[in-house]
Amino acid sequence: MAPQTRRTAFPKVVIERETESEQSSSSSDEDDNGEENDSEEEMAEEKVEEEDANEKEEKNPKGKAPIITISLKKVCKVCKKPGHEAGFKGATYIDCPMKPCFLCKLPGHTTMSCPHRVAIEHGVVPAPRRSNHRPLDYVFQRQIVPKIPPIKPSYVIPNQVSCAVIRYHSRRVTCLEFHPTKNNILLSGDKSTDLLTSFLDLLQKKGQVGIWDFEKVHEKMVYGNIHTCIVNNMRFNPVNDGTIYAASSDGTISCIDLETGLSSSLMNLNPNGWQGPNSWRMLYGMDMNSEKRVVLVADNFGFLYIIHSKAEDTETAILLRVDTRSNHKTGDAIMIHKKGSKVVGLHCNPVHPELLLSCGNDHFARIWDMRRLEAGSSLHDLPHKRVVNSAYFSPTTGCKILTTAQDNRLRVWDSIFGDLESPSREIVHSHDFNRHLTPFRAEWDPKDPTESLAVVGRYISENFNGAALHPIDFIDTSNGQLVAEVMDPNITTISPVNKLHPRDDVLASGSSRSLFIWRPSWNPEVDEHKEERRILICGNDEKRRKKKSGNDSDDDNDDLDGGFKSKGKKTQSLKLKVSASKSAPPGRKLKR
DNA sequence: AACATATGTGGCC
DNA sequence: TGGCCACCCTATGT
Secondary structure, three states: OOOEOOOOOOOEEEEEOOOOOOOOOOOOOOOOOOOOOOOOOOOOOOOOEEOOHHHHHHHOOOOOOOEEEEEOOOEOOOOOOEOOOOEEEOOEEEOOOOOOOOOOOOOOOOHHHOOOOOOOOOOEEEOOOOOOOOHHHHHHHHHHHHHOOOOOOOEOOOOEEEEEEEOOOOOOEEEEEEOOOOOOEEEEEEOOOOOOOOHHHHHHOOEEEEEEEOOOOOOEEEEEEEEOOOEEEEEEEOOEEEEEEEEEOOOEEEEEEOOOOOEEEEEEOOOOOOOOOOOOOOEEEEEEEOOOOEEEEEEOOOEEEEEEOOOOOOOOOOOOOOOOOOOOOHHHOEEOOOOOOOEEEEEEOOOOOOEEEEEEOOOEEEEEEHHHOOOOOOOEEEEOOOOEEEEEEOOOOOOOEEEEEOOOEEEEEOOOOOOOOOOOEEEEOOOOOOOOOOOOOOEEOOOOOOOOEEEEEOOOOEEEOOEEEOOEEEEEOOOOEEEEEEOOOOOOOOOOEEEEOOOOOOEEEEEOOEEEEEEOOOOHHHHHOHHHOEEEEOOHHHHHHHHHOOOOOOOHHHHHHHHHHHHOHHHHHHOOOOOOOOEOOOOOOOOO
16 A cells, blocks of 8 residues: 555655565664564454654654554564464464464464364373382382272263352452362352552452352352451361361461351461561461361461460360460461462371471472471472472372472372372463463362362363353373363353362352352253252342343342343353263263 | 553563 | 563453
């Protein structure tokens, strides 16, 4: 296209096109030089980019027409270079070819052509075959391996949204926890704000705790005044399941009565309030060790705190209460990760109460002996290439370890009594860090007797019948196979937080502000009680919906349920995708 | 529909 | 150590 000219009263407009050679008119774009623009020309659409008109106008002497250059060159929004574009083409995301693969982080290819791309058996780096004959390996092979069922049962995948609370939390969900005895109760924590830039923030922003009976969708409660900051972790009190402990970035552990919402502070690491970001302590990883009657919690400076129970506490009272005299003392803290680095996860071994697993931003997961907890005394250090988001012992035997790291790899160690030099497997999986998302954490299925199945949300989307959906992946950690990827066309958001029910075939997932409960689609219980499947929209949207349609029935459930299903047939046809070979057909339910 | 914006943090120098 | 900055698949509100 030739440059278009107007009368002198108007700026001169120059339109730059991809096909044109270097333009003389553009004086300011250093970044727009035509080095690479001859590489790919097949793109159909072109981006329009406007130059800074004001600048041009100022430069031009009065009377002469200013020049506005409109560049129609394709510019990649990722690398800012012309010649190609990254971004969504329909529901498929096109990687920037100048960057390493978004999935496996290796250069030379893009996500679309990545050999690890959620293909069966891809992504797995098997452990090198070892020929050591250490006694523990021998014991492991003789005593533990024979107890593992040789034939893997079919997994039951909760793959259909059974009910949901939409816009339940005011900000993104950070953690989920099922009630230890009441099957229908789900707890959720959220963030209101992470960064404290002033004390005012501290006063205004709240971390919330939600309690939801997902069999009775309306029975829900959000307590908003417990924490002044993001709730990072929650655990039920092992001797009184009417109370929970929550660790927060406000530096406190609260003990919350679920009935009343009243809370008391177990520990406060910021007793003097906001003194600036360098001294503000935040609590992330937390776990209970009921055998030793302690709460373990770790902060953003690499330190572990152990809160002992008082001997005189009875079982009916709050079991674990910090001694106020020892409270606030950093002398009680044990440095378990690199000084100044965040400890993001703690997990007590379910079988061996003396074993503790920690993970943090120093790229390590570490195994500790509770009887000898001091800086540098870890039993094992498990190195990772990047930050470790989570590390969990396997739920039944406590023998395996599963970690999620920010290098887009899940790592599995098959036996903590075996060789821990290198992970038994590395599974490439998309769960990148993003500042707007709660970090992804792969979690074991507590019901899998083989301790193989894990659930983890996926970052990169899948083009599923034209919709870009972010599935929740079920991965067989024994071989890296993708057992199932579940998604719903109505859920277009990423679900970084997922929890499998300890007893039922139920998956809870948290995506931004909403919670979803998934059940197996073929489960007769669900199918027989279809009327119980409910989607509840909370907050503003509920009001907005009511405003919109004046003839709404009083029954919120019907209305909202209908609203969710309004995409009708699409929902049916898109319902979800489960790898056919592995999904459990009716009647082949795994016996547990 | 097109935007503005919130505001974390790992990595690197 | 501190400071700077990129950050690619956000989500929401206006």
